[in-house]
Amino acid sequence: MDEREPNWEWYRSFLQVLETGSLSAAGRLLGLTQPTIGRHIQSLEAALGLTLFTRSFDGYSPTEAAHELRPYALELAATTAAFRRVASGYGSGVRGAVRVTASEVIGVEVLPPILTALRHAYPELTIELVLSNKADDLLRREADIAVRMFRPVQEALVAKRIGAIEVGLHAHERYLAQHGVPASMNELSRHTMIGFDQETAFLRSVVEKNKAYMRSGFAFRANSDLAQLAAIRAGFGIGACQSPLAARDGRLVRVLPGAFSLTLDTWVAMHEDLRGSARCAVTFAALASGLKAYIHGTLPER
Known part of the structure; x- marks a missing residue:
C-alpha cells in the first residue's frame, strides 16, 4: 500500500x-x-x-x-460539496449556494416561481435543485433543504409542516369529450388509464383502498410523475394529478372527486446546524411561504 x-x-x-x-x-x-x-x-x-x-x-x-x-x-x-456551499455563504449579506431537493412535479411545476422571486430578492444567492422522489439524506448533507411529502422523523432536523396537497383523478377535456365522463370507479375499467410503473409502499396503500386504480389497468405506465402528467395533458387518458396544479389549466377536468382523493402531507426540512445560515434561512422561509400559496391556489404560474 x-x-x-x-x-x-x-x-x-x-x-x-x-x-x-x-x-x-x-x-x-x-x-x-x-x-x-x-x-x-x-x-x-x-x-x-x-x-x-x-x-x-x-x-x-x-x-x-x-x-x-x-x-x-x-x-x-x-461532504465536499457541503463544505463548498457553506464556504460560499460567508461574506456580507445573503449569498452563496443552497442545495434544495424536491420531487419531480414540485421541482418542475411549483418551485420555479418561488425560486425566481427568491433570486430577485437576493441576487447573490445560487440555487442547486435536485429533482428526486427519493429522500436525500439531510443528515449527510446531500442537500441543505428538502421538500418532502412525509413528516421527517430525524431529531437533528428542523421541519415545518406546510399543509396537505390533494391529488385527484383528472383528464383533458378533449379526452372526456371523446370518451365520456366515468360515473363510478367501476367505470374506469372502460377508460384509458394513466399510472405508475413501479409500485412503492405509498402506492400499495393507494391501490388497497382503490382497487380500480392499479397497475394492471393502466394503458400508460411510467415511473416518472412528470411523464404521467404530460400524458394527462396530452389527452391520453385519466390519471392522478395534484389538484392545485390541475386547477391552473382550465382544460384539465377532475373526475370522481367524491370517490378518489389522496393527500400529500407537505413539509420543508433542513439540518438544525443550518439555523444560523442566512442563505438557508431565507430559502427555507421562501419555500414554506411559496408552497403554502401553491396549496391555497395563490402562487403565480411558472
Whole structure:
C-alpha cells in the first residue's frame, strides 16, 4: 500500500468510472482526459493497495472492493460539496449556494416561481435543485433543504409542516369529450388509464383502498410523475394529478372527486446546524411561504 494520502480528485474519478464503466465517459463528465482518469484510478489503487476495476469486454467492471467502498466515496462527495456551499455563504449579506431537493412535479411545476422571486430578492444567492422522489439524506448533507411529502422523523432536523396537497383523478377535456365522463370507479375499467410503473409502499396503500386504480389497468405506465402528467395533458387518458396544479389549466377536468382523493402531507426540512445560515434561512422561509400559496391556489404560474 502506498503511504500517500489519496487525493480527492482520485475519489471523484473513481465514482464516475463506477457510474459510467468507462474512463473516457468519466473524463467527459469531469472535463478531464482519459489518460488523466486512468492515472487517478491507478494512484488510488496504489494508495489503497486494492484492485478497484477489471477491464472487461464492455468497459471497466468494478471489483467487490469497489462496490464496498462506493458508499464511503459518496459520503466524501456529499461532504465536499457541503463544505463548498457553506464556504460560499460567508461574506456580507445573503449569498452563496443552497442545495434544495424536491420531487419531480414540485421541482418542475411549483418551485420555479418561488425560486425566481427568491433570486430577485437576493441576487447573490445560487440555487442547486435536485429533482428526486427519493429522500436525500439531510443528515449527510446531500442537500441543505428538502421538500418532502412525509413528516421527517430525524431529531437533528428542523421541519415545518406546510399543509396537505390533494391529488385527484383528472383528464383533458378533449379526452372526456371523446370518451365520456366515468360515473363510478367501476367505470374506469372502460377508460384509458394513466399510472405508475413501479409500485412503492405509498402506492400499495393507494391501490388497497382503490382497487380500480392499479397497475394492471393502466394503458400508460411510467415511473416518472412528470411523464404521467404530460400524458394527462396530452389527452391520453385519466390519471392522478395534484389538484392545485390541475386547477391552473382550465382544460384539465377532475373526475370522481367524491370517490378518489389522496393527500400529500407537505413539509420543508433542513439540518438544525443550518439555523444560523442566512442563505438557508431565507430559502427555507421562501419555500414554506411559496408552497403554502401553491396549496391555497395563490402562487403565480411558472
